[in-house]
Amino acid sequence: MEQNYDYDVIVVGAGPAGTCTAIHAARSGLQVLLLDQRTLPREKACGDGLSSMALAELNRIGALKRLLEVPHTPVQKIAYHAPDGRSVTVPILKMDESLPATGIICRRILLDNLLAEMAVEAGVEVVDWCRVRSLMVREGQACGVRAERGGGREMAWTARVVVGADGSESVVARQMDMPRYREFRALAVRGYFRQVLGIRGNIEIHFPEESLPGYVWFHPTETSVTNVGLALPMDVVKQGNIKPKQVLRRALESPGLAERFAFAEQMGELEAGVLPVGNPMREVHGNGFVLVGDAAGLVNPCSSEGITNALISARIAGPVIADACLSGSCDEAALRQYPYQLWKEIGPSIEMGGRLLGLRTPKAIGSLIRSAARRPHNAGWISGVLLGSALPSEDLESFLGYINFFAK
The missing domain is CATH 3.30.9.100 (D-Amino Acid Oxidase; Chain A, domain 2)
Incomplete structure (x- = not known):
């Protein structure tokens, strides 16, 4: 007999990863509940930077035009300062020339609030000031959450899929006994x-x-x-x-x-x-659940930027969850396309970022900054190397061999 659920999807955490997952899922026709433990809108400690790739992801869901209408600072260049005092200012690589902005600085309270508004418009039910205490599990499969709403009210909802978007100390990940990956x-x-x-x-x-x-x-x-x-x-x-x-x-x-x-x-x-920090071997899903954003550990190891990969994880998770719900099965096998597609898309850049971090020495940084100053046509490329983002697509080994030249 078919199990009756309160929702198709419950998303725990209303940051960019969780809210965008909710938006993608709702636009696929699913009934979605989005929970956050704090009262919205709320501040979030963050660098507030949105890369060209992050803007491209926001543009996919129709958020970029609206985001550019809220207070923000457009940025087109990055100034790099070496330990020896040398510096160079280079353009930020633009991933999509059709976008109206290269990069922006926008406070998270504004970004998160805008995305929450868009979630409501997509049909998502949003409940804030609601702390998830535990997951409901039936025969090893996540099937809902138990939570406490402001004032100590006990709440419980069931769902076909639970999405953990609740940060590095994810309750969803802990409850489902996921590895902690503390070395990353x-x-x-x-x-x-x-x-x-x-x-x-x-x-x-x-x-x-x-x-x-x-x-x-x-x-x-x-x-x-x-x-x-x-x-x-x-x-x-x-x-x-x-x-x-x-x-x-x-x-x-x-x-x-x-x-x-x-x-x-x-x-x-x-x-x-x-x-x-991202690790392509990390487990990010299981029976009845997936992890996105910081809960999935997707921060670039070199740039320490996480919003871009968080938005990518949301874009991939939403349709995979929709397909699983449509198929009638939301077990580990039904959701397996999520990690496959996720690591296929972001795994190479995370691996590259980790290896570049190991080359970040005073000598290498100084050499790269001098090279950028002497060769303006390479400046944007070198910018990607220094920060480990927007990296070129050359073969990994030959590219790292070139970087090693600067470290000598």
């Missing part, structure tokens, strides 16, 4: 500063020697406020007993940056967060 993590620290001198509307990437192979970013917002942050691989943090907040503060007090922060005012506290 990075740490980010972010804060906002008013009146940073010399901000000219470009993204800035600084490579202080103390932070390598991590980096410091400056992202200008639409006001006089700058999003300033640091990203470091977790193994570096642990091995060196590093305190990232102190590393960031020391970087901002270094000779190259101290003058620029002489009159700067920090707004609020520095916030730290764990970044689940």
Whole structure:
């Protein structure tokens, strides 16, 4: 006898990955419930940057035009600063010439709120201030959630598929006994500063020697406020007993940056967060469930950027879930196309990013920045190498051999 469900899909987490998965699923004709533990709209610690590839994904669902109507800062160039003081400013590679923007800085509260509005318009039921406590499991297959709504109200809903979009410490992943992959993590620290001198509307990437192979970013917002942050691989943090907040503060007090922060005012506290780094061997689905975004661990290991891959995971997950629901089976085999398509699309860039991170030394960075300054026609290409994003499509081994030349 056919089981009756409250919904076809329950999505846990209303960040970009979860909300866009809900949108794709609803547009495929599914009944979707989207849950978030906080009251919407809410802030989220993030670098606030949206790459050209992220904008292309948002354009696919009709969100880009509307996003460009909310406060944001368009960016077309990145300035790279080597440990030896050399710098170069290069254009951001544009993935789609038809797009009206190359890259933008937009606060997450605005992006997430816009996507939530679009989810409601697509027919998604959105319930906020609702913390999922556990999953319902029948014969080893996820089939719903138990949650607590504000005020201690106990809630429970059933669904054919549960989507974990609830971050690096995903309740869905834990409840379904997924591997933790703690060796694939990075740490980010972010804060906002008013009146940073010399901000000219470009993204800035600084490579202080103390932070390598991590980096410091400056992202200008639409006001006089700058999003300033640091990203470091977790193994570096642990091995060196590093305190990232102190590393960031020391970087901002270094000779190259101290003058620029002489009159700067920090707004609020520095916030730290764990970044689940991508690994193509990672398990991201099972019986009755899939993981997307940070819950699936899709952060680029070199750039530490996660929104692009989060949006890609949503775009792939939605139709796969719809096909499974239509087939009448939502077990592990029915959802297997999701990891297959996901890692086929983003696996090469994640592998490349990890290998480039290992080459991020003061000497290699200095050589690449000098090369970009001498060869402007290669500047955009070298930009992708330095940050590990928007990488060229050449053969992996020959490309890495070329990069190794700079590291010698």
